[in-house]
Amino acid sequence: MQSITIVLLGIVGMLLGWLFYSRFIATRIFQLDNRFVTPAHELRDGKDFVPTNKVVLWGHHFTSVAGAAPIVGPAIAVYWGWVPAVLWVVFGTIFFAGVHDMGALWASARHKGKSMGALSENVVGKRTRSLFMIVVFLVLLMVNAVFGVVIANSFVAQPNAVFPAWTAIAVALVIGQFLKRQFPLVPLCIIGIAILYASVYAGSYIPLSLPESMFGLSDKANWIIILFVYAAIASLLPVWMLLQPRDFINGMQLLVGLLLLYGAVFLAMPDITAPAFNTSLAESTPSIIPLLFVTIACGAVSGFHGIVASGTSSKQLDKEPDARFVGYLGAIGEGSLALITIVAVSGVALAASPQEWHEIYSHLGAGSVNAFITGGANLIQQGWGLPVDFSSTILAVMVVLFAGTTMDSGVRLQRYIIQEWGDIYQLDFMKNGSFATLLAVGCCLLLAFGAGGSDGSGGMIIWPLFGSTNQILASLTLLVISVMLIKLHRPAIYTLVPMMFVLVMAFLAGLIKLKEYYLAGNYLLVVLDAVVLIVSVLVMLEAGAVISKFRLAKTSGHTSQL
Known part of the structure; x- marks a missing residue:
């Protein structure tokens, strides 16, 4: 089969989802109201709560949630076959991810x-808040540890990507100042992209x-430390200064990358060898069941998206109807990246024959990011x-910049949670932004080095646990939204x-991994996995009790008490 068939069916499906299903959910179910005063206006502080153009906010949300996961997950899961991977990405994006994010x-x-x-x-209730926030913090901890290692590995393997990756930060800081002074968005975007790709070209000749x-x-361990020092500083800066412009530029850079990849499919029309x-x-x-549904998380549905949506993106939402553009369209963007990743690692661009493909994909976990970069x-x-x-170099920089923006947002979100704990438990020292950031970064480094030794490989060791934990968080987010709708x-x-x-899929996967970690003697991951599974059960029980109580009150005519 030619890859162009997969691309056409996938893109048409997602386009129909955007045009019809997302509009139905936005207008009939969530009933997004243009008159509603969003927190960005009500609580505007110029730092975290900032009304933002929906296109710029889409860029922030998209690149923050994308990271390297919609590349890593599909590039691994294609080992079971490209058909199940494509089906989960397309239908997961339309009916799961878009609704979840919006x-x-x-x-x-x-x-x-x-x-x-x-x-x-x-x-739901007070107990649920405490339980939910534990899962959220653990997911952020895993995300930051994993992506810190992913970027460090990329810097070591692709030194040509180092110069353009750090140049992008400098460009974003400058563009942030211009955007703050109301300069037109389009020329700034064009200039930023031009400088970024010029730095990619220069990076090909300046390996660092x-x-x-x-x-x-x-060298990998030192890169991890440098990256977390940067992430700590970036997370304390106002969102307009670095987070928004960097994410927007990266979003535009991704669009160029997707254009190159999808355009190449239409121009070359390569066959599928997988x-x-x-x-x-x-x-x-x-x-394959249930592991497919946790291996491909970002690109189908991901609990991390809910953390970003409610952590940074909601604080920048200018108008409530923008949630459809930012959330659902952001999910489609990520699904598109996952789809082209499957094509890149399944066709003749990576392997000229089925036999050669099986040699590259000799076991589950083979291929991954390197297969995407080579095939792409x-x-x-x-x-x-x-x-x-x-x-x-273009694709390596794309992976690094996505993972970097996720780290930026992830550390900032960890800071928010620690500060929220400070408010909840009246601990003033935890409300301090600098302290909360240092604590967040310290936990990430402890996991990266503590689980994997002095080379910091712990980030990748926890990847399977991240998959099931992340999907359990997605289900809990959908549960909270469902309770809101019922009320x-x-x-x-x-x-x-x-x-x-x-x-169901994530819980089964978590049980499977719990047994594997126990038999392997990895008791740190046994404890983390067990905590997530127990907490998820408790949250579901709490929510079930609230729904039952609400329906009972509804039948007796006392819903006002809830």
């Missing part, structure tokens, strides 16, 4: 920009790397004629069905 924005905006964990107290050993640590359903799996390969670069060369080395006497089936499906 719903999280709506729910948070209706509760003064509170995070999903904090607003769960208003929707750290010494293999410095301060008793490897099996539709892989029947030659390695003996130790786990079952060859695909661009076949379609556009660009040199493979230059194309590889508002609106249909909740459009969120309850995705919630139940994701919860």
